[in-house]
Amino acid sequence: MQLESYAVILSAILFGLGALGFVFKRNIITIFMSIELMLNAVNLSFVAFSRMRALLEGQVFVFFVIVVAAAEAAVGMAIILQVARNRQSLNIERIDLLKL
Amino acid sequence: MSAETILFFVLAAAALGGAVNLIAQTHPIHSALSLIVVMVALAGIYLLLGAELLAAVQIIVYAGAIMVLFVFTIMLLNAGAEERTAISRAATWLGLPFAVILTVVLGWSISLSQAPTYAGPGVAMARASGQLSQLLFTSYMFPFELTSILILVAILGAVVLAKRDF
Numbered sequence: 001m002q003l004e005s006y007a008v009i010l011s012a013i014l015f016g017l018g019a020l021g022f023v024f025k026r027n028i029i030t031i032f033m034s035i036e037l038m039l040n041a042v043n044l045s046f047v048a049f050s051r052m053r054a055l056l057e058g059q060v061f062v063f064f065v066i067v068v069a070a071a072e073a074a075v076g077m078a079i080i081l082q083v084a085r086n087r088q089s090l091n092i093e094r095i096d097l098l099k100l
Numbered sequence: 101m102s103a104e105t106i107l108f109f110v111l112a113a114a115a116l117g118g119a120v121n122l123i124a125q126t127h128p129i130h131s132a133l134s135l136i137v138v139m140v141a142l143a144g145i146y147l148l149l150g151a152e153l154l155a156a157v158q159i160i161v162y163a164g165a166i167m168v169l170f171v172f173t174i175m176l177l178n179a180g181a182e183e184r185t186a187i188s189r190a191a192t193w194l195g196l197p198f199a200v201i202l203t204v205v206l207g208w209s210i211s212l213s214q215a216p217t218y219a220g221p222g223v224a225m226a227r228a229s230g231q232l233s234q235l236l237f238t239s240y241m242f243p244f245e246l247t248s249i250l251i252l253v254a255i256l257g258a259v260v261l262a263k264r265d266f
Contacts, residue, residue, distance in 0.1 A: 003104065003105060003108055003148065003149065004149065005210075006105075006108060006109075006112065007108075007145060007149060008210050009210060010112045010115065010116070010145075012203060012206035012207050012210060013116065013119075013203060013207075014115065014116070014119055015203070015206065016199055016200070016203030016206065017116075017119040017120065017122075017123060017199075018119070019198070019199045019202055020123060020195075020196070020199040021122060021123040023195035023196075023198065023199060024123065024195060024196075025123070025182070026182045027179065027182045029128045029131075029132075029170065029173060029174055029177075029179060030122075030128050030131045030182070032170075033122060033128075033131055033132060033135050033170065034122070034123075036135065036162075036166065037119060037122065037135065037138065040138065040139060040142055040162070043142070043154075043158075044142055044145065044146075047145075047146055047149050047151050048149060050151070051149050051150055051151075056228065056231055056232050056235050057235070059151050059153070059154055059228070059232050060232065060235055060236060060240050062151075062154055063154070063157065063232075064243060064247065066154075066157055066158070066161050066162065067247045067250070067251065068247075068250065069162075069166065070161055070165060070166055070251070070254075071250050071251055071253075071254035072254075073166045073169055073170070074169065074254045074255065074257075074258045075257045075258055075261065077169050077170070077173050077258070078257065078259075078261035078262040079261055080173060080177075081173065081176070081261075082262065084177045091182075
């Protein structure tokens with residue numbers, strides 16, 4: 001197998017781990033980190049496919065994903081800051097205003 | 101096995117170990133440090149795959165800027181260890197199978213997929229960074245400029261959201 005195939009499989013496993021963390025973690029910040037992990041996994045598969053096809057468009061995509069992830073992190077952190085201030089807790093179980 | 105492959109497996113093991121540790125740790129700062137390990141390992145893998153510019157951007161933006169933001173927030177909020185609440189039954193009975201099924205389906209579809217017509221890395225990737233920049237500033241000029249507006253909006257949003265009297 002080529003190096004790229006291994007990279008794609010690694011990205012699938014990393015994505016699965018990120019999804020696992022997203023479902024199971026209780027802390028908002030850690031859940032946010034799991035999302036970043038999933039984004040990274042997708043980036044890795046983009047780079048691997050880019051090399052497989054010898055097309056640079058995949059890397060351009062990764063570039064934009066990183067920019068959007070940076071913007072998302074800035075806004076997400078501001079929201080988390082505000083939630084923690086208002087609810088005095090980072091536990092996702094305590095933030096249940098929308099729960100029936 | 102070539103040195104490249106061995107190096108890839110070392111970096112992949114580091115990335116996987118970091119990702120597992122991210123989930124296993126209860127304290128957010130430990131999770132954040134594990135995530136930095138994952139990101140640095142991924143930057144090494146990008147280098148192996150011939151994406152030098154992305155490796156640099158990964159280190160500077162992800163491992164640098166974004167993770168500093170995470171660590172800063174954890175310190176600012178004085179986040180302690182996770183409380184061990186009983187996890188909901190939905191997470192136990194749907195979440196874990198969902199994650200396992202997701203990984204299996206992804207791996208299965210990857211193994212089923214046809215091997216692409218392999219173009220060989222050497223020719224196209226030799227000046228990849230220069231070509232990537234050229235592509236960004238010609239074909240993808242408009243999206244590239246749009247991202248500056250996105251970042252401006254993100255800055256404004258973050259400042260407004262983080263104001264104390266909100």
